[in-house]
Amino acid sequence: MSFATADLYDAHYDTHGDALRSCLTQFRSYGSRPRFSGQISTIRCLEDNALIRQVLGTPGEGRVLVVDGGGSLRTALLGDLIAASAVKHGWAGVVVNGAVRDTVALTGLDLGVKALGSNPRKSAKTGLGEVDVPVTFGEVTFAPGEWLYSDEDGILVASTRLAP
Numbered sequence: 001m002s003f004a005t006a007d008l009y010d011a012h013y014d015t016h017g018d019a020l021r022s023c024l025t026q027f028r029s030y031g032s033r034p035r036f037s038g039q040i041s042t043i044r045c046l047e048d049n050a051l052i053r054q055v056l057g058t059p060g061e062g063r064v065l066v067v068d069g070g071g072s073l074r075t076a077l078l079g080d081l082i083a084a085s086a087v088k089h090g091w092a093g094v095v096v097n098g099a100v101r102d103t104v105a106l107t108g109l110d111l112g113v114k115a116l117g118s119n120p121r122k123s124a125k126t127g128l129g130e131v132d133v134p135v136t137f138g139e140v141t142f143a144p145g146e147w148l149y150s151d152e153d154g155i156l157v158a159s160t161r162l163a164p
């Protein structure tokens, strides 16, 4: 994957206007792929990761799962087992507006993982939350079906596909 978000931004911001957005949240990268892209699926949940486990256990087909965990650092929404399932099922990456755990193991997985931070404390598993609803953080709305581009500089969201 050879894109750079800065180059994508320069090449497309004129023509796309509001259709190309840059997320202000300063994520940390935990997976082995800081650079990843794909069509967006979303989950909104709070300190409960049953839906994340469920969705990442279905075929990803190169998509990126964007999880709005409300910015909570109280529990980890993703660990190495769920992340390994995401790799197995063909997901390109996971962006978590919240915390992850098993961070050493995450560095060994062929997956993009961005999150706010880490916490060893596990999440609840009741299944509360919503799947494939638009979620907003870092002044950007991530809508299912849009395209996400992530690298060391940040995260862009575009309404159409910008790069292979």
Ligand SMILES: O=C([O-])CC(=O)C(=O)O
Pocket (backbone or CB within 6 Å): 049, 076, 077, 078, 079, 080, 081, 082, 083, 101, 102, 122, 123
């Ligand atoms: O099961 C969890 O809550 C998250 C986790 O630790 C894992 O994915 O390995």
